[in-house]
């Protein structure tokens with residue numbers, strides 16, 4: 032699913048109005064109808080609704096929804112916040128359409144604001160994608176007042192005060208919504224850490240924007256959806272054998288950190304791999320052979336950390352390096368000499384990334400099409416600090432382009448950066464996964480998928496989505512708080528099944 036900018040949303044709107052054709056006011060009615068339906072499904076008519084509307088089309092939506100709920104027997108009130116100037120045409124028309132029975136209050140100062148009962152739902156229709164500057168004056172005061180409401184706040188399209196596709200300056204007034212009912216596509220701001228929490232739980236409501244426009248519009252940002260993944264995952268053919276599914280080599284582990292590489296190994300095997308070899312320092316030999324009997328084990332010459340790679344790498348279809356590796360000087364030198372050879376596809380994680388960050392020669396020699404899996408701190412070590420989330424996306428794009436590589440920037444909505452300037456945001460996963468070792472599991476999954484012949488992009492898309500889906504299934508069974516990294520490979524099979532099931 033494409034993620035449109037505010038300008039593209041306006042263009043989609045205009046295209047739909049011209050080509051469907053449909054009048055602007057009718058399109059607003061359709062959008063408002065979708066919001067009203069969602070609210071009616073969730074709340075009974077006993078729940079009072081307080082609508083706060085601004086001067087633009089977001090305010091127009093607010094009034095239309097209020098009218099639709101009123102007609103279905105809901106108790107609604109409308110508060111028009113400083114809407115004297117700049118009223119959009121559809122705002123004015125919806126103001127005229129408001130039935131007399133709905134109380135309307137003009138809010139000029141905070142003394143005009145009501146005491147909102149706890150059980151009431153506030154609907155925020157102050158500003159939408161037309162926000163052109165941070166909120167100030169009465170608008171900021173109203174937002175701060177509404178943010179004190181202990182009950183539920185539902186934003187229409189986007190929390191008021193939040194910019195759709197640009198950084199929202201810190202310390203400015205933004206509605207903190209419990210729910211955001213957004214039209215047609217999620218907004219980029221919902222997917223980024225600093226702004227995402229304002230949207231609360233967001234739901235995408237289709238409003239019938241013209242499919243031709245959506246098919247043609249070019250946008251760098253996309254959502255990783257179930258539909259996309261179904262087309263990537265390949266079935267296993269009846270006459271396949273272990274050679275069909277690749278032989279991968281995982282390298283990592285150091286004294287005190289053998290668990291990381293052990294979990295990567297388990298995950299790789301659960302991700303459909305044919306054969307797995309793991310190379311660990313000598314201290315890890317018994318641990319690996321005992322914990323993961325399905326894997327073959329090579330030992331490093333060094334007892335406690337990596338000091339060399341196997342000479343012959345030609346039999347491996349993918350090489351995953353990093354979980355539990357440590358950052359010994361020996362290991363850095365081993366990586367330098369590795370990067371001078373002809374290599375199978377690479378997945379780099381954890382300390383392999385830290386070594387990369389500390390060594391310019393390594394970065395220069397990074398093989399094309401490598402997949403890197405940093406969390407934000409590791410990413411910062413690679414690129415330097417970002418001033419905000421949008422700047423971080425620019426850094427992601429330039430790093431991928433410069434090194435011709437794929438970077439999986441991990442987080443609540445993990446973002447896959449590509450050398451072709453496309454970004455994919457993940458939709459699976461949950462806060463239960465914020466626990467040690469979950470990244471090591473991802474490395475194992477990616478290594479296995481790449482070894483099976485998935486392209487770098489397919490590997491990133493499938494790996495990230497499956498990892499989060501396994502996390503979601505694990506959270507359903509175990510609960511978020513109790514989720515641990517090994518649950519991710521325990522439920523990986525269920526995640527695969529969920530995708531295959533939909534394919535049939």
Ligand SMILES: NC(=O)C1=CN([C@@H]2O[C@H](COP(=O)(O)OP(=O)(O)OC[C@H]3O[C@@H](n4cnc5c(N)ncnc54)[C@H](OP(=O)(O)O)[C@@H]3O)[C@@H](O)[C@H]2O)[C@@H](O)CC1
Pocket residue numbers: 040041043044058059062085086087088089090091092117118119157158159160161162163164165166167170187188189214215238240
């Ligand atoms: N295709 C779709 O998705 C559909 C979208 N629809 C709905 O339309 C919404 C977008 O509507 P919109 O363009 O009228 O913008 P909206 O945010 O209501 O207000 C803009 C007004 O506010 C003003 N203004 C801006 N910033 C300000 C500030 N800080 N402080 C004070 N004023 C400020 C600005 O003035 P100006 O910038 O010109 O000074 C202008 O007058 C969208 O979010 C969705 O709800 C549906 O109805 C139909 C299909």
Ligand SMILES: Nc1ncnc2c1ncn2[C@@H]1O[C@H](COP(=O)(O)OP(=O)(O)O)[C@@H](O)[C@H]1O
Pocket residue numbers: 405406441442443444445459460461462463464465466467468469470471472473498
């Ligand atoms: N709140 C969250 N929602 C969804 N996924 C999350 C959340 N927090 C963490 N994750 C996922 O968990 C993994 C954590 O990886 P990482 O930080 O490398 O952990 P570790 O180093 O302990 O293995 C990433 O894949 C990340 O996307």
Ligand SMILES: [K+]
Pocket residue numbers: 089155156157158159186187188189190191
């Ligand atoms: K809003």
